[in-house]
Amino acid sequence: MLLLLLLLTALSFSQEALTRVGLQSARVVLERGKEYYLKLTGGSKLTCADCHGPDGESLKGAYARMPRFYTDLGRVADADLRVLSCLRQYLRLEDERLKSRERELVVPLVGFVASLSNGELVFVELRHPEEKRLYELGRTVWYRRSGATDFSCALCHERLAGKQFFAEVLPAPIPDRAPARYPAYSVKRDELLTLEDKLRDCFERYLLYDPKKGRFSFESRVRKPPYYVEELIALELFLMHSVNGSTLSVPGVIK
Amino acid sequence: MRLLLLLILLLACQPKKPKEEYATFPQFLKRPQETVTPELFRRAFFLDDEAQKLCSSEALTEDILKRVKELSSNFPKLDGYLGDWRKGEQLALTPELYKRLYGKPGGSKKGLCYACHCADPRVDECGDVGPSLYRYAEKGVKPEELFKRIYNPWAFSPCSAMPRFGHHGLLTAEEVTHLVAYLLSPESPVNGGKP
Numbered sequence: 001m002l003l004l005l006l007l008l009t010a011l012s013f014s015q016e017a018l019t020r021v022g023l024q025s026a027r028v029v030l031e032r033g034k035e036y037y038l039k040l041t042g043g044s045k046l047t048c049a050d051c052h053g054p055d056g057e058s059l060k061g062a063y064a065r066m067p068r069f070y071t072d073l074g075r076v077a078d079a080d081l082r083v084l085s086c087l088r089q090y091l092r093l094e095d096e097r098l099k100s101r102e103r104e105l106v107v108p109l110v111g112f113v114a115s116l117s118n119g120e121l122v123f124v125e126l127r128h129p130e131e132k133r134l135y136e137l138g139r140t141v142w143y144r145r146s147g148a149t150d151f152s153c154a155l156c157h158e159r160l161a162g163k164q165f166f167a168e169v170l171p172a173p174i175p176d177r178a179p180a181r182y183p184a185y186s187v188k189r190d191e192l193l194t195l196e197d198k199l200r201d202c203f204e205r206y207l208l209y210d211p212k213k214g215r216f217s218f219e220s221r222v223r224k225p226p227y228y229v230e231e232l233i234a235l236e237l238f239l240m241h242s243v244n245g246s247t248l249s250v251p252g253v254i255k
Numbered sequence: 256m257r258l259l260l261l262l263i264l265l266l267a268c269q270p271k272k273p274k275e276e277y278a279t280f281p282q283f284l285k286r287p288q289e290t291v292t293p294e295l296f297r298r299a300f301f302l303d304d305e306a307q308k309l310c311s312s313e314a315l316t317e318d319i320l321k322r323v324k325e326l327s328s329n330f331p332k333l334d335g336y337l338g339d340w341r342k343g344e345q346l347a348l349t350p351e352l353y354k355r356l357y358g359k360p361g362g363s364k365k366g367l368c369y370a371c372h373c374a375d376p377r378v379d380e381c382g383d384v385g386p387s388l389y390r391y392a393e394k395g396v397k398p399e400e401l402f403k404r405i406y407n408p409w410a411f412s413p414c415s416a417m418p419r420f421g422h423h424g425l426l427t428a429e430e431v432t433h434l435v436a437y438l439l440s441p442e443s444p445v446n447g448g449k450p
Contacts, residue, residue: 144311146301147302151418166382208300209299211295225296229296231296
């Protein structure tokens with residue numbers, strides 16, 4: 001009966017239904033993030049809530065200003081790296097426990113943290129010298145042609161934006177203000193993707209050279225950058241800064 | 256049909272239950288180790304390729320374009336530039352497109368042509384980044400000229416969106432001759448031939 005009702009609803013709004021189902025799944029992940037936030041503990045016996053407040057009071061608006069420089073880390077961090085660092089340094093989750101399911105913990109927590117900034121305007125500043133350096137690095141990576149395909153982010157997302165690439169239309173993430181909708185739920189992949197996840201995936205299209213052979217090879221394992229690498233955080237900083245002033249609205253829903 | 260699709264969709268999109276409770280961490284659940292270090296990634300990404308570096312400039316000046324053209328003038332000398340169009344078709348079509356056309360395995364991951372070009376009219380999932388190559392033979396381009404155009408497009412259109420297939424070894428010189436035939440042979444479906 002319930003299923004029939006669901007089906008009928010879905011039939012009448014098939015397009016919206018997709019978004020709705022995506023949003024619903026995204027909320028489940030965010031709920032899980034909240035649960036981790038309140039209950040997960042490691043060697044220090046502290047929870048996230050012990051330091052940042054039971055409802056994450058001290059984190060409201062934080063996501064809208066990330067990536068930024070953190071004195072306790074001595075480097076610029078995006079939300080993913082910031083959360084991972086708190087898991088490591090402050091919860092003192094052992095490496096053994098983190099290794100196998102690092103992203104399974106980080107992604108829902110980033111989703112929850114980001115949702116605390118919903119409605120805020122993106123406001124990424126370039127004050128610290130490291131923030132300025134990473135902004136320039138992000139810009140360099142955005143325009144850098146690379147790999148066996150000679151692609152660059154800017155080639156697909158500026159010069160060719162709006163064109164058809166196989167069956168997909170090349171999006172224009174900066175004018176579309178796409179970064180302000182991440183973390184976003186991918187309906188096709190049935191998982192929540194942080195901005196870092198999404199940018200990292202786009203590197204697959206470069207068909208990067210095999211660094212060991214010094215030429216292109218289909219066998220190469222180097223397809224994407226490793227998580228939290230400076231170049232990824234720099235790209236995020238560059239993109240978020242480029243959409244300063246947009247209203248943060250997460251979780252987004254993508255194909 | 257639509258109903259069935261939606262049903263599948265709904266089932267597939269059921270919110271996933273978290274796999275484990277937050278407090279327990281089964282030790283057996285291990286992902287393969289990430290072996291790509293930042294250094295390896297940097298070496299793979301920041302290639303020491305002068306033309307690529309020049310084309311990364313935000314403002315592509317006349318000087319840059321001229322220099323990139325100069326840097327793109329090395330081509331292998333071959334006895335003939337017209338290969339086998341059927342082999343060219345195998346290279347141009349991705350495995351998915353090939354399967355859709357012929358119902359059997361074939362095609363190649365090197366075949367990015369349809370990402371940016373339409374050509375064989377039976378393929379409707381094709382890009383419009385580059386011009387349509389349908390009935391390309393009518394343009395009257397010589398095989399050697401076309402070989403160069405595919406082997407290294409930057410010799411003609413510096414910093415173009417089209418990858419330098421031969422330059423990078425994404426396609427061998429011989430493979431490029433097969434693509435030349437795919438675009439020029441009157442039997443090729445690109446030129447209205449019946450496969």
